[in-house]
Amino acid sequence: MPGEEENLISKKEVLSQTGISYGQLYRWKRKGLIPEEWFIRRSTFTGQETFFPRDKIIPRIEQIKRMKEEHPLDDLAELITRKVDEKLEVAFSRLRDLGWLDERLLGICGIQREEERVPMADAFCLGIVRRLQGTARKEELELVKRTLEEAGAGELIPRVREEGLQLYLLRKQIAAGGLSAQISAVVIAPAGALFDPELEVIKAVDLRVVLDEIKLGFGASEVRTLRKRLREEAERLKKQELKRLKEEMHKEEG
DSSP: OTTTGGGEEEHHHHHHHHOOOHHHHHHHHHTTSSOGGGOEEEEETTEEEEEEEHHHHHHHHHHHHHHTTTSOHHHHHHHHHSOOOTTOEEEHHHHHHTTOOOHHHHHHTTOOTTOSEEEHHHHHHHHHHHHHTTTSOHHHHHHHHHHHHHHOHHHHHHHHHHHTEEEEEEEEEEEETTEEEEEEEEEEEETTOOOOTTSEEEEEEEHHHHHHHHHHTOOHHHHHHHHHHHHHHHHHHHHHHHHHHHHHHHHHHO
């Protein structure tokens, strides 16, 4: 990803800027609130030091600090690590709290200000396009929206954490007959995906970061709804497994 190496921040700087302790940082890591892969070891003139992606670690820590006043850390960890039902809706007020309300971006994702609750798929779209704002052209943002629709939230959202998916905005300059033009493409693929050398990676958006930010932004009502659905899903899977075991026992007895 362009500029990734230059956009690292040291552990010392992270602790200084956020005001958290060494112990808090690693406790949140153990609970899964901060991904293991964000802890990047690098050799320096003083030895081995730990660095982090600046544009991910600082917002994540600040969000955890805000949310831990409303929810226990274990609840936040469950939100982050468990799959989220794509049918879950997000309160519009939560998008406001996240600072995501931009009229142009709301329009691209098909979100109306009159809505009290927003489908997860639309909130996911908004979280992505806002990260491309200032880099992508309007038609490219609309291409992102169409790509997400084509992928289908029901299939895409559950895969984000498992596959480490990123959304790549690509551009390619083509020339023929004395004329030149630039084409854009949007690709959803795992981190580290390889592309045609003539394609320029304009921006890569970590979809897990977007999804985690939405989940950490849930209010108490969303947390209760999510917990209920997780319990129902666990109970459904338990019943399926019991049914399967009974069928196997009957076969053996027969």
